[in-house]
Amino acid sequence: MLTKRIIPCLDVDAGRVVKGIEFVNLRDAGDPVVLAKFYDGESADELCFLDITASSDSRETVFEMIAQVASQVFIPFAVGGGVRSVADAKKILAAGADKIAINSAAVANPNLISEIAEAIGSQNLILAIDSKKVGEEFAVFTHGGRRNSGLGVVEWARRGEKMGAGEILLTSMDADGTKNGFDIPLTRAVSEALKIPVIASGGAGRAEHFLEVFQKTSADAALAASIFHFKETSIVAIKNFLAENQIPVRITA
Secondary structure, eight states, X not given: OOOBEEEEEEEEETTEEEEEETTEEEEEEEOHHHHHHHHHTTTOSOEEEEEXXXXXXXXXXXXXXXXXXXXXXXXXXXXXXXXXXXXXXXXXXXXXXXXXXXXXXXXXXXXXXXXHHHHHOGGGEEXXXXXXXXXXXXXXXXXXXXXXXXXXXXXXXXXXXXXXXXXXXXXXXXXXXXXXXXXXXXXXXXXXXXXXXXXXESOOOSHHHHHHHHHHXXXXXXXXXXXXXXXXXXXXXXXXXXXXXXXXXXXXX
């Protein structure tokens, strides 16, 4: 049986890790290189680095910082934010990342998904989707959650899978930073519609929330930020709780 993954996320802005609520009111959470090294030793299964203002500010991802983080970690390391071309993806991998996450640029040019998948392999490509409920529908937002694309989340996720994305990073903007739990209806809808892995993101506040998302949806992984950054709990504590409740996880000695 495949183990469920626990992934800490580094949302980076101006060289610092930040965390907000529903993508706004950001506060400083530390140095990305220091945090990356810490999580590498804390039983994290992977690490996600998102340059959250690269797309909205129309600038490149911070390649030097990626290299610094990569030098400190031995677990798989995914990078997103500001990826607009195959060249960008290759440059990020060359800097030391293991996976690429694309979001806004893929919505603007869906062919980019297949182009990058063909260039670096589907297993190294994550389609990140930021979702916000508009009326009764889950809508795809881009540019750091600032623009409604008009796309439906499940429809877009299916299209991304078909075009070569190897994984979906699904973030609920409504739940983000609230610590009230993952968005179960959203995560269930997307994870049950796809064959590729889905990472649930947004809303984690305690161990029970991780248990709930794994019991009630087909998510393969769960991502969190503030509860780990501000030492409200630990990855080891989350994994021990999950194991006690018969959720398969990787626990290192």
